[in-house]
Amino acid sequence: MREFSQNHMILILQGLGWTMALTLAAMIFGGILGLLVAVLRSSPNRWVSLPSAVLIRLFQGIPLVVVIFMIYFGIARTGYNVSPFVACAVGLSLFAAAFLGEIWRGALLAIPRAQWESADSLGMTSFQMLRIAILPQALRLSAPATVGFLVQLVKATSVCSMVGFVELMRAGQMVNGTTFDSFRVFGIVAALYLLINLPMSFAAKRLEKLKL
Amino acid sequence: MEFGVVLDHLPLLVGGALRGVLYAVGGFVIGIACAALIILGRMAWGRWVTIPSQIFVEIVRNTPFLLQAFFLYFGLAKLGVMMPGYVAAIIIVTFNSAAYATEILRSGMLGIPKGLLEAGDSLGFTALQQFRYVVARPMLRAALPALSGQFIIIMLNTSLLSAIAIPELNYEASNLASTSFRPFEVYVVVAVIYLTLSSVFAGLFALIRRRVSGSWGSERRMQDIV
Amino acid sequence: MSLIELNAVTKSYGSHQVIYDATLSIAAGEVIALIGKSGSGKSTLLRCLNGLEQISGGSLRIAGTPISYEKAKLRALRRKVAIVFQGYNLFPHLTVEDNVALAPRVTGKASGTEALKLAHRYLERVGLADKFRAHPRDLSGGQQQRVAIARALAVQPEILLLDEVTAALDPELVGEVLTVLGELAEQGLTMVLVTHEIAFARRAANRIAFMHQGRLHEVGPAEATISQPRTAELQKFLSAVR
Numbered sequence A: 001m002r003e004f005s006q007n008h009m010i011l012i013l014q015g016l017g018w019t020m021a022l023t024l025a026a027m028i029f030g031g032i033l034g035l036l037v038a039v040l041r042s043s044p045n046r047w048v049s050l051p052s053a054v055l056i057r058l059f060q061g062i063p064l065v066v067v068i069f070m071i072y073f074g075i076a077r078t079g080y081n082v083s084p085f086v087a088c089a090v091g092l093s094l095f096a097a098a099f100l101g102e103i104w105r106g107a108l109l110a111i112p113r114a115q116w117e118s119a120d121s122l123g124m125t126s127f128q129m130l131r132i133a134i135l136p137q138a139l140r141l142s143a144p145a146t147v148g149f150l151v152q153l154v155k156a157t158s159v160c161s162m163v164g165f166v167e168l169m170r171a172g173q174m175v176n177g178t179t180f181d182s183f184r185v186f187g188i189v190a191a192l193y194l195l196i197n198l199p200m201s202f203a204a205k206r207l208e209k210l211k212l
Numbered sequence B: 001m002e003f004g005v006v007l008d009h010l011p012l013l014v015g016g017a018l019r020g021v022l023y024a025v026g027g028f029v030i031g032i033a034c035a036a037l038i039i040l041g042r043m044a045w046g047r048w049v050t051i052p053s054q055i056f057v058e059i060v061r062n063t064p065f066l067l068q069a070f071f072l073y074f075g076l077a078k079l080g081v082m083m084p085g086y087v088a089a090i091i092i093v094t095f096n097s098a099a100y101a102t103e104i105l106r107s108g109m110l111g112i113p114k115g116l117l118e119a120g121d122s123l124g125f126t127a128l129q130q131f132r133y134v135v136a137r138p139m140l141r142a143a144l145p146a147l148s149g150q151f152i153i154i155m156l157n158t159s160l161l162s163a164i165a166i167p168e169l170n171y172e173a174s175n176l177a178s179t180s181f182r183p184f185e186v187y188v189v190v191a192v193i194y195l196t197l198s199s200v201f202a203g204l205f206a207l208i209r210r211r212v213s214g215s216w217g218s219e220r221r222m223q224d225i226v
Numbered sequence C: 001m002s003l004i005e006l007n008a009v010t011k012s013y014g015s016h017q018v019i020y021d022a023t024l025s026i027a028a029g030e031v032i033a034l035i036g037k038s039g040s041g042k043s044t045l046l047r048c049l050n051g052l053e054q055i056s057g058g059s060l061r062i063a064g065t066p067i068s069y070e071k072a073k074l075r076a077l078r079r080k081v082a083i084v085f086q087g088y089n090l091f092p093h094l095t096v097e098d099n100v101a102l103a104p105r106v107t108g109k110a111s112g113t114e115a116l117k118l119a120h121r122y123l124e125r126v127g128l129a130d131k132f133r134a135h136p137r138d139l140s141g142g143q144q145q146r147v148a149i150a151r152a153l154a155v156q157p158e159i160l161l162l163d164e165v166t167a168a169l170d171p172e173l174v175g176e177v178l179t180v181l182g183e184l185a186e187q188g189l190t191m192v193l194v195t196h197e198i199a200f201a202r203r204a205a206n207r208i209a210f211m212h213q214g215r216l217h218e219v220g221p222a223e224a225t226i227s228q229p230r231t232a233e234l235q236k237f238l239s240a241v242r
Ligand SMILES: Nc1ncnc2c1ncn2[C@@H]1O[C@H](COP(=O)(O)OP(=O)(O)OP(=O)(O)O)[C@@H](O)[C@H]1O
Pocket: C013, C016, C018, C036, C037, C038, C039, C040, C041, C042, C043, C044, C045
């Protein structure tokens, strides 16, 4: 057993860095994929919307930790050597894609049909219309829910500790394992999560009130 | 793919799943009761309840479930507050349910026309009477869809209770994964079990919602009264 | 002694003053009609009378007791001073009889059956003997408004406040509500009512109080005040609404 020291704090802060990295990766890949999910899901063609519907349904019905285990062991089964980071980043990106896709689809639906139909009259293709007029509006409309989801995403990264990836939660557990200073260690970890999440939560509430 | 060995242990997994559901249902029911008390307290005592309860809600909603479990189980033990794992588990599930349900009920209450609250005030109702006769039913009904979604999220979150050695589905799964040498198959089966559970509960809630909206009048008509 | 005594009452929302120097005595059994332009402060003044709005200055006595905003005192006041709103505000999840019986049962400590009996009596009085078990949503506006009046009466108040209770109604439904109010006035219930129905005010009210820019601009006997308004503002208001 050792005293809680500066080195332990550094380990925790490194964990925090990895938590941010995971969040960022999931935001970027999940965001891109989520856009695709939202657009495909809004398609009137069943076969086009089906894959997004399935993805959304899966993440609404299976715990993230189980999905990450499936990805981890699934890739391992094919003979590739996966790092926990890759399994986690892939799992979190799909997770983000499903939920962001669902949020953004709601926003797409909220935009009046007339705007879609005006694409022809303006001489634009519907893809141009989507990119130039519809998406920006939908993103603005969904800003509060999107920011609110980021809080969920940061919290979700903690699940990666269960496959042994050393992000903030896992770093806390490791330091706790050597110092047994549980109250202080988990208190610090909690404070760090609050530090990232509280501003985003407040921003989400603000955005909601502004009704952009 | 080799599911035989996993299916041999299906009863083990199903037992774990049922234990997880038990924690979810127990904690959720207590949590909603706590949330209702918080709302009532806010109505009766204003900010003396609003501010502390808001702090509680924000702390719970902005920290990961896993961390809360560690904090309660190991962190508090350090201060001399020891509790068995199952107590810590039920408290965590209750806290999460209460925090989210408070927010959900609060926004359900926002939908109650201001005039109805004034009508209750004008009839000389106490906060408790106002809550019981004017607020509770419309609030609950408005909150039902969000509450049912929240229950499913809470149920999926019980998969993290394995971290404090609660023998729920995910806990049994990781044991089986290492003993059977078929981890992928184990988790596929586990995923199917969770999917089934969440579908069953979603269906159950849809049924409740239909019953409730039948007996309390439909949403649209509720709006007409304003 | 007057039942309601307003003395130099003022009301402000932040820096925005809405009621200036309102002084008025209302005797038991009197019916007072508050008239005036939109935004002149009629609702605000009315809502001060049962403590829904807190006065900012001056004094307000109901039945000799200075108003107190302490919770228990306020609840006691509201059993003496009932109010009916323009928007009815019936409880949508309760039947008509339960809407009316609720307050006697939970605040008046009547037993369930006593409260129901009371509810039936007041519902009959407003002409709704055939609607006990109906839901508010299944009634017309005029019927809903009469339920709201019965609900207020079932508290057995000394004073009934009414805020534009006919304003949301279709013209053909206004009459049925006014008939009920006329009967209540005849029976000697003290009422303060905000209304746009000048002809009704003239007929049913003892006195008329005209509000203008937050002040009780002209107060006088109903008949005389309408037929011979003294101030230019009231003359202008009356010619505008005719
Ligand atoms: N809660 C409030 N906060 C701020 N200002 C208010 C509030 N309620 C009323 N006011 C203001 O007080 C003034 C008087 O309002 P009030 O509702 O009493 O008028 P009124 O005579 O009843 O009008 P109407 O005939 O339209 O009902 C208005 O200028 C209004 O904007």
